[in-house]
Amino acid sequence: LLEGLFLGVLGSIIPIGLILVMYNSLQGVFNEKLGGTIFELLPYNPFVFQLAGLLMLIGALIGMWGSVMSIRRFLKV
Numbered sequence: 241l242l243e244g245l246f247l248g249v250l251g252s253i254i255p256i257g258l259i260l261v262m263y264n265s266l267q268g269v270f271n272e273k274l275g276g277t278i279f280e281l282l283p284y285n286p287f288v289f290q291l292a293g294l295l296m297l298i299g300a301l302i303g304m305w306g307s308v309m310s311i312r313r314f315l316k317v
Contacts, residue, residue, distance in 0.1 A: 248301065252298070
């Protein structure tokens with residue numbers, strides 16, 4: 241179970257990194273081109289870290305679920 245948890249958290253680090261880089265670069269581009277209009281992206285700090293925590297939790301749950309399913313399959317529980 242711990243291995244699945246670890247792999248799930250480790251597997252969520254790549255999407256978190258991609259989101260951090262892409263959102264930071266897109267925020268600058270969108271706010272520069274659409275500055276002063278109705279549309280503006282949210283600030284980087286609070287929302288991206290909440291999303292990162294959510295992705296880590298989902299990754300951990302999926303990893304643990306995969307471990308439980310494989311244990312049940314081989315132990316016939």
